[in-house]
Amino acid sequence: xxxxxxxxxxxxxxxxxxxxxxxxxxxxxxxxxxxxxxxxxxxxxxxxxxxxxxxxxxxxxxxxxxxxxxxxxxxxxxxxxxxxxxxxxxxxxxxxxxxxxxxxxxxxxxxxxxxxxxxxxxxxxxxxxxxxxxxxxxxxxxxxxxxxxxxxxxxxxxxxxxxxxxxxxxxxxxxxxxxxxxxxxxxxxxxxxxxxxxxxxxxxxxxxxxxxxxxxxxxxxxxxxxxxxxxxxxxxxxxxxxxxxxxxxxxxxxxxxxxxxxxxxxxxxxxxxxxxxxxxxxxxxxxxxxxxxxxxxxxxxxxxxxxxxxxxxxxxxxxxxxxxxxxxxxxxxxxxxxxxxxxxxxxxxxxxxxxxxxxxxxxxxxxxxxxxxxxxxxxxxxxxxxxxxxxxxxxxxxxxxxxxxxxxxx
Numbered sequence: 001x002x003x004x005x006x007x008x009x010x011x012x013x014x015x016x017x018x019x020x021x022x023x024x025x026x027x028x029x030x031x032x033x034x035x036x037x038x039x040x041x042x043x044x045x046x047x048x049x050x051x052x053x054x055x056x057x058x059x060x061x062x063x064x065x066x067x068x069x070x071x072x073x074x075x076x077x078x079x080x081x082x083x084x085x086x087x088x089x090x091x092x093x094x095x096x097x098x099x100x101x102x103x104x105x106x107x108x109x110x111x112x113x114x115x116x117x118x119x120x121x122x123x124x125x126x127x128x129x130x131x132x133x134x135x136x137x138x139x140x141x142x143x144x145x146x147x148x149x150x151x152x153x154x155x156x157x158x159x160x161x162x163x164x165x166x167x168x169x170x171x172x173x174x175x176x177x178x179x180x181x182x183x184x185x186x187x188x189x190x191x192x193x194x195x196x197x198x199x200x201x202x203x204x205x206x207x208x209x210x211x212x213x214x215x216x217x218x219x220x221x222x223x224x225x226x227x228x229x230x231x232x233x234x235x236x237x238x239x240x241x242x243x244x245x246x247x248x249x250x251x252x253x254x255x256x257x258x259x260x261x262x263x264x265x266x267x268x269x270x271x272x273x274x275x276x277x278x279x280x281x282x283x284x285x286x287x288x289x290x291x292x293x294x295x296x297x298x299x300x301x302x303x304x305x306x307x308x309x310x311x312x313x314x315x316x317x318x319x320x321x322x323x324x325x326x327x328x329x330x331x332x333x334x335x336x337x338x339x340x341x342x343x344x345x346x347x348x349x350x351x352x353x354x355x356x357x358x359x360x361x362x363x364x365x366x367x368x369x370x371x372x373x374x375x376x377x378x379x380x381x382x383x384x385x386x387x388x389x390x391x392x393x394x395x396x397x398x399x400x401x402x403x404x405x406x407x408x409x410x
Contacts, residue, residue, distance in 0.1 A: 278388070
């Protein structure tokens with residue numbers, strides 16, 4: 001890329017990161033305030049539900065949205081969806097019922113889908129293969145940015161309603177930035193986007209490597225939500241205010257996601273490093289919870305290390321999306337549909353996994369077994385790491401990437 005296109009690529013990357021971050025900020029703002037349960041008369045299961053239900057639209061609509069993004073110019077479609085997002089965020093500020101909050105949170109999740117799904121597609125369009133791991137690492141860290149904003153600013157707001165107003169402000173910033181900066185046509189680094197051949201989407205649906213990537217991403221995001229929805233309430237029951245720990249953890253997730261992208265780009269392989277991130281990172285999360293006393297320096301250190309190491313367990317799968325065409329199971333022009341399928345998996349897993357785990361962890365006396373929740377989170381990460389080994393290596397030092405590079409030079 002020349003300097004102009006490179007600057008544009010990174011500018012759009014920042015906007016895409018904010019678009020993803022605001023979803024996590026919107027969903028998790030409820031969990032970081034200890035007064036949420038009382039103000040809206042929620043149970044812990046309801047809290048887990050409203051903190052993750054924003055992912056439900058991703059489970060239902062992502063494939064459709066991804067197909068539209070492959071076939072249409074992206075600027076208008078994403079701009080309209082962001083206008084609707086901000087409108088729902090403003091309405092939510094004035095609601096007082098749990099049902100109203102639930103409905104508007106679902107709508108916000110739906111209207112944010114286009115800017116989230118277009119992310120991996122634009123990474124493949126705007127960055128060269130050797131730069132994709134770093135760009136995808138940054139994009140994958142966006143969830144951590146939103147979560148960090150929630151933990152850092154949530155307790156500072158004078159009320160839950162004020163916190164929801166803060167979310168609306170961030171959403172408005174994303175809308176303005178996208179509208180001003182995004183180019184009006186769907187361009188790639190090689191020129192106009194190619195035409196979509198007939199039957200191309202069916203090939204994406206049949207791709208075994210696509211489904212494996214979906215499972216990896218789903219298990220990883222499920223664990224992330226288990227931890228973030230358990231941290232504040234879980235440590236509070238042990239007599240420790242975890243808002244500071246949550247901020248530290250999520251800052252580490254951001255730093256780790258970006259650094260991991262750089263490291264993966266240098267290493268040139270994904271699968272073995274991904275297994276390491278999942279197993280070691282998940283083990284450190286569990287160890288950080290088990291350490292006594294709660295909130296000790298050792299506990300904080302373990303969570304910080306877990307955040308640094310496990311930070312890219314979701315992001316690596318964003319890296320794989322614009323490169324899956326190397327497996328020849330579908331064409332590069334269907335990256336938007338592939339991104340939509342990944343988002344479908346993330347939407348399903350980020351709602352089903354934390355909600356199901358929360359339900360399983362409820363004890364007969366009504367209390368919550370947070371240790372069980374952390375153990376199950378570790379198990380999901382191990383599953384992701386193991387399945388990731390069965391995906392063909394897509395890094396620049398892998399056989400598929402080298403073959404593609406050789407052909408492009410002929």
